[in-house]
Amino acid sequence: MDKILSIIVFLPALGALLLTFVPKARKDDLRSIGFFWTLLIFLVSLYLPLKFVSNAEFQFEEQYSWVDSIASADDAGAPSYHLGLDGISLFLVLLTTFITPIALLGAWKYIGERVKEFLIAMLVLETGMLGALLALDFILFYVFWEVMLIPMYLIIGMWGGPRKVYAALKFFLFTLAGSVLMFLAIIYLCSTVGTYDFALMREMVGAGEPFFLGPHFQTARMFIFFAFVLSFAIKVPLFPLHTWLPDAHVEAPTPGSVILAAVLLKLGTYGLLRFAIPLFPLEVREYGIIVAALAVIGIIYGALMSLAQTDMKKLVAYSSVSHLGYVVLGLFALGIYTGASNDIEGTVSAIALSGSMYIMLGHGLSTGALFLLVGMLYERKHTRLMSDYGGIAKLMPRFTAIFVIVTLSSIGLPGTNGFIGEFLVLLGTFQANRWLAAFASIGVILGAVYMLRLVQKVFFGPLKQETSHGLTDVSPRELATLFPILALIVIMGVAPQPFLSRMEPALERVANDLKRSGNAKVNAEEAVKPGATGDLILNAQAHIAPSPAED
Amino acid sequence: MNHDLILLIPLIPLLGFAINGLGGKRFNVVGSGLIASVAVTISFVVSVKAFLHVRETGEVVSSVFEWFEVGGFEAHFGFRIDQLSAIMCLVVTGVGALIHVYSIGYMDRDKNPAKFFAFLNLFIFAMLCLVMGDNLILMFLGWEGVGLCSYLLIGFWYEENANADAGKKAFIVNRIGDFGFLLAIFLIFFHFGTVNFDEMKGAVDDELENDGYVAGAGEIVNEGRVRKTLFVDAEHEAGRETALKSIGAPSWTWQRHVGLGALTIVCLLLFVGATGKSAQIPLYVWLPDAMAGPTPVSALIHAATMVTAGVYMIARLHFLYDLAPIAQSVVLLVGAVTAVWAGFIGLTQFDIKKVLAYSTVSQLGFMFMAMGAGAYSAGIFHLVTHAFFKALLFLGSGAVIYACHHEQDMRRYGGLGKRLPMTYFTFIIGALALTGIAPFSGFFSKDEILWVSVNAHQFLGAENHIFGWTVWALGALAAVFTACYSWRMVSMTFHGSYRGEEHLPLSHVHEAPRTMRYVLMILAFGAATVGFIGIPPFIVGESGNMFNGFLDPMIHTAHHESALSPWFFMIVTLALGIVFAFVVGQNFVKPDNRITNLATTNDVVRRLTLWSRAKLYVDEFYNVVIVQPVMWGAWLLFAVVDQGLIDGILNGAAKGTELIARAMRPLQTGELNYYAMTIVAGVLVILAFIGLDDISAALGLASASSEIH
Amino acid sequence: MADYRLPTTDYRLPTTDYRLLSMISIAHMFFTPHGMMFLAMLLFLTGVYAVTVRRNLIVVLMGLELMLNAVNVALVSFNYFSSYESVFESGQIMALMVIAVAAAEAAVGLAILVVLMRTRGSIDAEKAQEMQG
Known part of the structure; x- marks a missing residue:
């Protein structure tokens, strides 16, 4: 099974290929094949946590040469097909493979036409997401990153609501703008450093490569860092780059929303955690406060926006802005560390980073479930306005119970997954910068306000007579869709340690690298003699020396 | 005894929740009620066993399971039974079990009893987590858990908007408190590097010993030294101080005020949490609304157990409060003001449950007075007695409401004493205990609190002898209010003649079912006698006060000395209680009496009545100052900034591109x-x-x- | 009787085919880098003329082919004259690529023409202007 990662990445694409042979008209067969195929992928991916060893190294690595000709062109290391998995990507991969069959099952009836095309798009999307999560080569990552974009664009644009074209175009243009920036950054970074390989580049940072830690290249580093941050921030989305999200969510069909919320947004934060933070420790320290401040604004702002919504889906979409603010805040917690003491720094960021990872997973589940639930209501009533509902708990008691449980997870009640993540992020951030954390904690209050307002308006109060028609309680299929999520919500809240201990070594490594860079920066600034930094170069193509003109 | 046995105490109710929750409508009211009651009763039995064990051996029973642990932060499912949590467990499971049994009768006409009992069991579970947790995080789990159950149970009859709104309000107001609690946890972890109670206490004790200080009442401790992890900051502070002194800066820039430091902030933040959960000023507004829930819920959650969580939390962390005199003063003052404030509002309410709700807020104020005065065992003692007599009163009012077919307005009661003799009898006992008439339980506990409050001789960290008297005066005033609203309620409900004939003929008013009456009897017995475990030491000697003696290893009760004999205060409060109870009780037999006439003739009294009846316009104030601005602000922000500005810029860019493209169209022939x-x-x-x-x-x-x- | 006939093979010396000779010599005149470049340019410009001026789409297509082949001529001749050690004969290979692409292009183009003819009854470029802005 040494090619397990490639198998997992390309199984969905293979599924898409298989689906092309199934006649268009046999919709239920298509759906079954799609669902069971993705379920199979999930089962295959369960091999990963079983064989995963809790350390900070990349595992199940695969590397093949790919486009060597680029190497001969400019003497840089060649882009290679390099896949690998560590504690950071492990659970995101599992989340992806877990949520895709659920999205398909939940959208069984929702997608009524062009079922075949839809399933193919979903499967290609899954390949893109898994590839982006597993790629350790920048060019490969970029390729998968773009592969994700097209199917999502089609899903919103073809199966979406009334303003689908506007939303799809907005989504596409936003993300593409980010991608272009990222591509430029990748080209510049890789050709300067001399490798396209992330793992190698990380080693170089650890060994004190002057491009990353030296006093030169500050301007170049800053541009690359911000290009990365900007492109990932659009995907997250970070305030004020978030406006594509509500539109995309509102217009996207339920499964599209689910995937978008559960996985696609996480790829933004994953990118930050994987690339932007480990590679640019000095920039994280220097400019981290900007990103963290935007994240805190996003937390409060997203919550207030949710409070102002009348459309359920839009409300949930804005709540994502708020929740992902926590994630970004946790990621940059160390960057805003103001204390002088060095020994709690590692603690700070390990806690905050674990919290961020945990919110990524928790938000994927709870918001995915919320979109599914809203979608189920929409299928029954064909409206998403809260004011069109009211008191439906009477007709749909089980549905209400499920919705309330998911709500509780979303507002971070202890005992659910939401609490662990939110708590750890705020705890870690507080150790670094108490005012930002205190401000961010207001989101805890507002979160309860907007979610309970939603529950109250939709489920409680007197039953509106004209709305009661057609509102049946959850069907067995819907229950089967939701039950795994509910189970995970509780399990991850009560027994988080199996998850945390697997992701912790990788996160601690990021934290320690960041911490070391603080000292490294001091050393580098003291030793400005050109010869002194020379020995630090651990470079695959050592002949690419930093040009002094770059100052 | 096997230590893991104590896990049964919270887990059995959880099991009950699971059975009732999954069983759904398969159980009728008796079935689900029995499951739930038996679960809580088993918990009670185990609690008694654990209590006896702790009492005999003085040993702390604990059992720990892994929860999560990351980067030096640990939070585990660590349950412990010590003296304090043993008492709390007994109250929660004991009173809880009785209320469960009562609910079988009360909820017999409900459509969804299994859901109700499932929530009640879940509540008991969460409350037990709260009191048994050996760290702040597990306590927080319970803290939020009880809040959730409170939300679900207040809105149990969700088909009425008012009920669901009340539940939402309770949850959100509590969340504001939890915000403070959370920040306190962060700060505690920042300074102590742990959230475990024992370890925190150990850290505090270590520091105190190292610095040669001995903890004691009024001892001024430089709490900056308690910091374990942040000596760097302390040094930094010291350096800053020297630097500022050397340049001749004014003293307020460098002088560190004794007591105003990290611990004070921690304690104040914790108290913010407590004001939310325990309904103190300024966050008490949810509790009166919470009366929308079924009456057993009001008795269990909003009188006997959940609302005392804040008091318990301060008792649990008393070793921090001991070192933060400013926070103590704040607690004391807020408690006293709340006691008066809520008592004043309670004077004129017509809804019988609203009266009891404001009474609860007021009594919780008494408990916080004790906490603020550093007399933690007195506060816990009042908590225990209050659990009995307030649960009794609520259940009694529930019996009345049940008998009168869910009529809660006291203006439509009157003369019910003859129709409901058992309820009347037990209610009188509850009212006597609440008013604090000897020898009923409330007498001993309230008397002790008033007496210790006189001895509070520090205000905001400085010696102040008037403060104690001020607080005592406030407490005495609150006690007078208590007597007034209690006996107004008794008289309006049970005495005089029946006034609700056109709504419900008196002949339709029947005594509640047997299960409910028995529960009332048991609680009445408790309310009458439970005070004897805490007879003041000046009567029976140090060893005679069993309650303080039991708690002593956990919370040492300092000796209080005062200028005047404790007998003086005892007799004054007792006399005040009896006189006002008698006068008000006599008057309110008839709807128009001297007191109500006074409200129409005397302008000052009329105005006071108006304000009291309008609940001092606090809800309206919050609505105007907080709720509406937030809602409108959100709308405005959405319309102007999000849709207008941010999206406007982006769509503008898109429009610009389109315009350029349009201009270039003719090129495409x-x-x-x-x-x-x-x-x-x-x-x-x-x-x-x-x-x-x-x-x-x-x-x-x-x-x-x-x-x- | 055996009929001993002479073989029909003509043993006479061939007469000089001046027409062919002149053609070859003219070709030799071109057979220099500059000449081939000139030839390619001639072909290309002919193609450009056909594409830009003529409205008959068949002629336009032919013009396109001419342009492609002009490039081919250039590629092949550069390869031939180049002293650069080109191991792969890349010019020839490129020419083959171009021929393949040109064939595909012609196929698609003609197919479009056929459809155009069917739907509009004309292959005049002026008759198909729907794409104007």
Whole structure:
């Protein structure tokens, strides 16, 4: 099974290929094949946590040469097909493979036409997401990153609501703008450093490569860092780059929303955690406060926006802005560390980073479930306005119970997954910068306000007579869709340690690298003699020396 | 005893929750009620066993399971039974079990009893987590858990908007408190590096010993020294102090006020949490609304157990409060003011449950007075007695409400004593205990609190002898209010003549079912006698006060000395209680009496009545100052900033692109030859720019051809 | 009787085919880098003329082919005259690529023409202007 990662990445694409042979008209067969195929992928991916060893190294690595000709062109290391998995990507991969069959099952009836095309798009999307999560080569990552974009664009644009074209175009243009920036950054970074390989580049940072830690290249580093941050921030989305999200969510069909919320947004934060933070420790320290401040604004702002919504889906979409603010805040917690003491720094960021990872997973589940639930209501009533509902708990008691449980997870009640993540992020951030954390904690209050307002308006109060028609309680299929999520919500809240201990070594490594860079920066600034930094170069193509003109 | 046995205490109710929650409508009221009651009763039995064990051996029973642990932060499912949590467990499971049994009768006409009992069991579970947790995080789990159950149970009859609104309000107001609690946890972890109670206490004790201080009442401790992890900051502070002194800066810039430090902030933040959960000023507003829930819920959650969580939390963390005199003063003052404030509102309410709700807020104020005065065991003692008599009163009012077919307005009661003799009898006992008439339980506990409050001789960290008297006066005033509203309620409900004939004929009013009556009897017995476990030491001697003696290893009760004899205070409060109870009780037998007449004739009294009845316009104030601005602000922000500004800029950019494109449209003629011509022209232009020479040079043409020729 | 006939083979010396000779010599005149370049340019410009001026789409297509083949001529001749050690004969290979692409292009183009003819009854470029802005 040494090619397990490639198998997992390309199984969905293979599924898409298989689906092309199934006649268009046999919709239920298509759906079954799609669902069971993705379920199979999930089962295959369960091999990963079983064989995963809790350390900070990349595992199940695969590397093949790919486009060597680029190497001969400019003497840089060649882009290679390099896949690998560590504690950071492990659970995101599992989340992806877990949520895709659920999205398909939940959208069984929702997608009524062009079922075949839809399933193919979903499967290609899954390949893109898994590839982006597993790629350790920048060019490969970029390729998968773009592969994700097209199917999502089609899903919103073809199966979406009334303003689908506007939303799809907005989504596409936003993300593409980010991608272009990222591509430029990748080209510049890789050709300067001399490798396209992330793992190698990380080693170089650890060994004190002057491009990353030296006093030169500050301007170049800053541009690359911000290009990365900007492109990932659009995907997250970070305030004020978030406006594509509500539109995309509102217009996207339920499964599209689910995937978008559960996985696609996480790829933004994953990118930050994987690339932007480990590679640019000095920039994280220097400019981290900007990103963290935007994240805190996003937390409060997203919550207030949710409070102002009348459309359920839009409300949930804005709540994502708020929740992902926590994630970004946790990621940059160390960057805003103001204390002088060095020994709690590692603690700070390990806690905050674990919290961020945990919110990524928790938000994927709870918001995915919320979109599914809203979608189920929409299928029954064909409206998403809260004011069109009211008191439906009477007709749909089980549905209400499920919705309330998911709500509780979303507002971070202890005992659910939401609490662990939110708590750890705020705890870690507080150790670094108490005012930002205190401000961010207001989101805890507002979160309860907007979610309970939603529950109250939709489920409680007197039953509106004209709305009661057609509102049946959850069907067995819907229950089967939701039950795994509910189970995970509780399990991850009560027994988080199996998850945390697997992701912790990788996160601690990021934290320690960041911490070391603080000292490294001091050393580098003291030793400005050109010869002194020379020995630090651990470079695959050592002949690419930093040009002094770059100052 | 096997330590893991104590896990049964919270887990059995959780099991009950699971059975009732999954069983759903398969159980009728008796079935689900029995499951739930038996679960809580088993918990009670185990609690008693654990209590006896702790009492005999003095040993702390604990059992720990892994929860999560990351980067030096640990939070585990660590349950412990010590003296304090043993008492709390007994109250929660004991009173809880009784209320469960009562609910079987009360909820017999409900459509969804299994859901109700499932929530009640879940509540008991969460409450037990709260009191048994050996760390702040597990306590927080319970803290939020009880809040959730409170939300679900207040809104249990969700079909009425008011009920669901009340539940939402309770949850959100509690969340504001939890915000403070959370920040306190962060700060505690920041300074102590742990959230475990024992470890925190150990850290505090270590520091105190190292610095040669001994903890004691009024001992001024430089709490900056308690910091374990942040000596760096302390040094930094010291350096700053020296620097500022040397340049002759004014003293307020460098002088560190004794007591105003990290611990004070921690304690104040924790108290913010407590004001939310325990309904103190300024966050008490949810509790009166919470009466929308079924009456057993009001008795269990909003009187006996959940609302005392804040008091328990301060008792649990008393070793921090001991070192933070400013926070103590704040707690004391807020408690006293709340006691008066809520008592004043309670004077004029007509809804019987509202009266009891404000009474609860007021009594919780008493408990916080004790906490603020550093007399933690007195506060816990009042908590225990209050659990009995307030649960009794609520259940009694529930019996009345049940008998009167869910009529809660006391103006439609009157003379019910003859129709409901058992309820009447037990209610009188509850009222006697609440008013604090000897020898009923409330007498001992309230008396002790008033007495210790006189001895509070520090205000905001400074010696202040008037403060104690002020607080005592406030407490005495609150006690007078208590007597007034209690006996007004008793008289309006049970005495005089029946006033609700046109709504419900008196002949339809029947005594509640047997289960409910028995529960009332048991609680009445408790309310009457439970005070004897805490007879003041000046009567029976140190050893005679069993309650303080039991708690002593956990919370040491300091000796209080005062200028006047404790007998003086005892007799004054007792006399005040009896006189006001008698006068008000006599008057309110009839709807128009001297007191109500006074409210129409005397302008001052009329105005006071108006304000009291309008609940001092606090809800309206919050609505105008907080709720509406937030909602409107959110709308405005959405419309102006999000849709207008941010999206406007982006859509503007898109529009601009479109305009440029529109301007360039005529270039696209659709003629093939024209396009081809343009291409050629383009090529020519490029060629002209680069120059043909350059092209040939770039292609290596020149060198290649020169070699041939 | 055996019929001993002479073989029909003509043993006479061939007469000089001046027409062919002149053609070859003219070709030799071109057979220099500059000549081939000139030839390619001639072909290309002919193609450009056809594409830009003529409205008959068949002629336009032919013009396109001419342009492509002009490039081919250039590629092949550069390869031939180049002293650069080109191991792969890349010019020839490129020419083959171009021929393949040109064939595909011609196929698609002609198919479009056929459809155009069917739907509009004309292959005049002026008759198809729907794409104007």
